[in-house]
Amino acid sequence: MQQIQAHGSSMKETSLKPAPQSSAVAGDVAQSVDAAALLASLPARIADIPALIAARDPQHAALIEDERRLTRAQLALAVEAVAALLGEQGVRAGDRVMIVAENSIVQIVLLFAAAKLDAWALMSNARLSMAELDAIRAHAKPRVVAYAVDASPDARQHAERHGAKPARGIDIDIGAWSCAIDDAAQAEPVEAASDRQCAALIYTTGTTGAPKGVMLSHRNLLFIAAMSSTLRRVNSDDVVYAVLPISHVYGLASVCLGSLFAGATLRLAPRFSPEAVRRALAEERVSIFQGVPAMHAKLLEYLQANELPWSAPRLRFAYSGGSPLDAALKARVETTYGVTLHNGYGMTESSPTVSQTMIDAPRVDCSVGQPIPGIEVRFVGVNGADVAQGEVGELWVRGPNVMLGYYRNPQQTQAAVTEDSWLRTGDLARQDADGALHIAGRSKELIIRSGFNVYPVEVEQALNAHPDVVQSAVIGRAVEGNEEVVAFVELIGGATTTPADLAEWCETRLAPYKRPAEIRVLAALPAASTGKILKHRLRDVA
Numbered sequence: 001m002q003q004i005q006a007h008g009s010s011m012k013e014t015s016l017k018p019a020p021q022s023s024a025v026a027g028d029v030a031q032s033v034d035a036a037a038l039l040a041s042l043p044a045r046i047a048d049i050p051a052l053i054a055a056r057d058p059q060h061a062a063l064i065e066d067e068r069r070l071t072r073a074q075l076a077l078a079v080e081a082v083a084a085l086l087g088e089q090g091v092r093a094g095d096r097v098m099i100v101a102e103n104s105i106v107q108i109v110l111l112f113a114a115a116k117l118d119a120w121a122l123m124s125n126a127r128l129s130m131a132e133l134d135a136i137r138a139h140a141k142p143r144v145v146a147y148a149v150d151a152s153p154d155a156r157q158h159a160e161r162h163g164a165k166p167a168r169g170i171d172i173d174i175g176a177w178s179c180a181i182d183d184a185a186q187a188e189p190v191e192a193a194s195d196r197q198c199a200a201l202i203y204t205t206g207t208t209g210a211p212k213g214v215m216l217s218h219r220n221l222l223f224i225a226a227m228s229s230t231l232r233r234v235n236s237d238d239v240v241y242a243v244l245p246i247s248h249v250y251g252l253a254s255v256c257l258g259s260l261f262a263g264a265t266l267r268l269a270p271r272f273s274p275e276a277v278r279r280a281l282a283e284e285r286v287s288i289f290q291g292v293p294a295m296h297a298k299l300l301e302y303l304q305a306n307e308l309p310w311s312a313p314r315l316r317f318a319y320s321g322g323s324p325l326d327a328a329l330k331a332r333v334e335t336t337y338g339v340t341l342h343n344g345y346g347m348t349e350s351s352p353t354v355s356q357t358m359i360d361a362p363r364v365d366c367s368v369g370q371p372i373p374g375i376e377v378r379f380v381g382v383n384g385a386d387v388a389q390g391e392v393g394e395l396w397v398r399g400p401n402v403m404l405g406y407y408r409n410p411q412q413t414q415a416a417v418t419e420d421s422w423l424r425t426g427d428l429a430r431q432d433a434d435g436a437l438h439i440a441g442r443s444k445e446l447i448i449r450s451g452f453n454v455y456p457v458e459v460e461q462a463l464n465a466h467p468d469v470v471q472s473a474v475i476g477r478a479v480e481g482n483e484e485v486v487a488f489v490e491l492i493g494g495a496t497t498t499p500a501d502l503a504e505w506c507e508t509r510l511a512p513y514k515r516p517a518e519i520r521v522l523a524a525l526p527a528a529s530t531g532k533i534l535k536h537r538l539r540d541v542a
Contacts, residue, residue: 028360029231035374038230039400042222044194047115049260050076060236061265063105065151065175070105074172075112081170082113086144089179093118094187095143096201100124100133100158102270103246104151106175108256111246115199115218118190119143122201122213125247125529126155132211133158136203140213140407143185150176151270195219195400201407202249204348213407216249220351222261223400224253227372228353229262232288232317236263239314240288241280243269243295248530249352250322255290264288272531274302281312289315292322292531296333296341297470301492303336310336317359321346323532324439324457325366328465343368345439349416349423351401355437366461367436375399377437378422379429392440395429396422428455445535447476447483452513454485459516462509463487463502468495473525473533474516477542484517486542490525497521 043052050072053062058073070078091097097114099121101107114121122140124133126148137145146167147159164178191197199218203211234240240259244251259266267284269276272295280286289312296318303310318337320330321344333341342359345368346352354377357369371377378386379393387393402423405413417423428440440455447454456474463472470490476483491497499519506515526537 029233030358030370030373033227033230033373035227035400038226039219039223039374042194042219042226045115045118045197045218046199046221046225046257047079047112049257050079050112053260053263056263057236060263062260063108064239064265064267065105068105068173068175070172070174075109078109078170078172078174079112079116081172082109082174083116085167085170086113086117086119089144089181090183091117091119091143092187093190095119095185096122096140096188098122098124098137098140098142098145099148099247100126100145100152100155101148101247102126102152102155103242103251103268104148104175104270105268106148106151106177107246108266108268109174110146110148110177111200111252111256118197120188120198120201120215122203123247123252124203125245126152126158127529130158130161136211136213139211140201140203141182141185143182143187145180145182147178147180148175149178194222196404198404200249200252202247202252202348204249212409212412214249214348215404215407216253216351217404220401220403221253221257223374224351224353225257225261227374228254228356229258229264231356231372232258232319232359234259234262234264234288238262238264238287239285240264240266240290241269241277241286242266243272243277244290244292244322245529248528249348250290250346250530253351254353259288272298274299278303278308278311281315285314286312287314288317288319290319290321293320293325293329294323294471294527294531294533296320297329300332300336301470305493310338312337315339318342319344319356321356322530324441324460326461326464327366328461330366345369345427345429345437347425347427349403350397350399350425351403353401354395354397354425357436363436365436365438367432367438369437370435371397371437375401377431379431380424390430390432392428392430394443395425395427395437395439397425398422445475447474447485449476449483449485449513452511454514459485459487459506459510459514462506463489463519465509466497466502466505468492468497469502471525471533473535473538475535475538475542477517485514487516487519488525488538488541489519489521490523491521 054072054076062072062075063070147155149156159178164180198215319342340362342357344356355369376398378396381387459474472489526534
């Protein structure tokens with residue numbers, strides 16, 4: 001077996017030849033990965049990454065923005081300098097350092113600098129509203145709030161209203177930032193072990209809309225960074241288009257840390273723009289593009305509407321995650337991109353990856369792939385017992401990716417993680433005989449219509465197959481003694497399709513009890529900065 005060497009102090013860059021494609025096995029790469037050996041080889045802290053990669057090739061490009069770029073050596077030096085600045089501001093081990101930013105060099109330098117001090121990096125998207133951001137700040141009580149004022153107009157506005165002061169510059173141009181200091185903030189205890197020390201604090205709304213602070217350890221993040229980059233064969237020749245928010249766990253662990261850990265170059269984009277993606281793929285040697293389904297759908301819509309040709313000469317890997325992928329979109333993307341659209345599943349509480357399709361085992365269906373090496377899964381029924389093979393149950397996960405818990409909320413932590421370390425995901429799933437997982441939907445989103453179970457994802461896939469539909473979202477609405485199905489749909493620009501047309505479309509594709517009682521067309525579905533549809537807002541509308 002070919003062992004991929006990486007991830008300790010002796011880490012070296014390995015360029016692997018593609019393995020033969022096969023859909024009948026979990027994948028040659030996955031089978032060759034020894035999860036225990038990989039864990040044993042991980043550095044102690046995420047802050048070790050810049051120095052490790054700089055030691056291998058100091059002049060290799062690490063980070064690229066529109067206006068600036070940093071080599072690996074410059075990244076390592078910048079992290080040291082900014083860590084010293086944070087120390088001067090009173091940041092101690094166990095403090096929270098809140099980083100309000102969009103994808104940018106200064107954001108990543110601040111992330112590593114906070115970790116170097118054993119502080120917790122509280123990653124916050126600058127595009128959050130004032131109320132959302134202030135609620136997180138009030139709950140986490142950070143010692144310092146750092147704002148990426150040069151890279152993000154929204155961060156600049158937050159900084160101004162919080163009275164933040166400009167931070168002193170360093171010799172390397174990383175972009176300006178400001179900070180606000182709370183001298184009364186209390187530090188949390190510090191753990192020497194990488195599986196006990198919190199590295200990042202990420203607030204997630206989940207399906208309820210109530211934010212929870214997910215504590216992810218250094219080992220949580222390093223395990224996913226190492227495993228995801230190994231399974232994707234990421235190496236120093238890769239240029240990764242980083243548009244998924246690094247304030248979100250997918251963008252943080254897999255895209256940012258995973259790519260840097262493997263020696264790739266990150267091409268940072270603060271916001272999704274179809275034209276920017278098109279140009280980067282055509283002109284900037286981008287080889288990896290990861291996004292949520294909505295990003296892929298809107299890129300295709302943009303190309304079609306503007307009659308633009310597709311050009312991505314270096315693209316070798318495209319990935320979809322964050323929300324369900326439907327077969328129609330997968331087929332359209334693969335026809336246009338000329339590469340397989342891989343899929344996966346995860347959540348903030350699992351750092352995030354639980355499963356993914358393997359690069360050497362592309363699938364024609366929309367499975368989220370096999371569990372990654374080192375991860376255990378169970379499928380649990382409402383009675384608490386495991387369901388039979390192939391049946392739908394709540395997905396439980398155990399492994400080195402499971403969070404430390406919810407910050408300042410032991411009750412919710414206890415409800416989410418069992419005494420024997422199983423994470424109850426709240427998602428309904430089943431597993432094929434070959435190990436592939438299929439997500440049926442959130443257990444809280446299950447619609448019971450006249451005694452029948454309706455999984456919203458099934459209805460959404462039927463609607464998304466319509467040529468005029470960009471994306472859809474399906475929820476349940478209570479009626480007397482029952483529930484009914486309500487669908488919200490976003491159409492391509494200029495489409496004249498009506499709700500009646502869509503209802504007729506569903507008649508030949510869905511059983512009567514699954515068909516929407518109401519279909520509403522919206523100009524745009526409410527979405528988080530990641531592109532994930534916010535169904536709790538649609539419930540308020542319904």
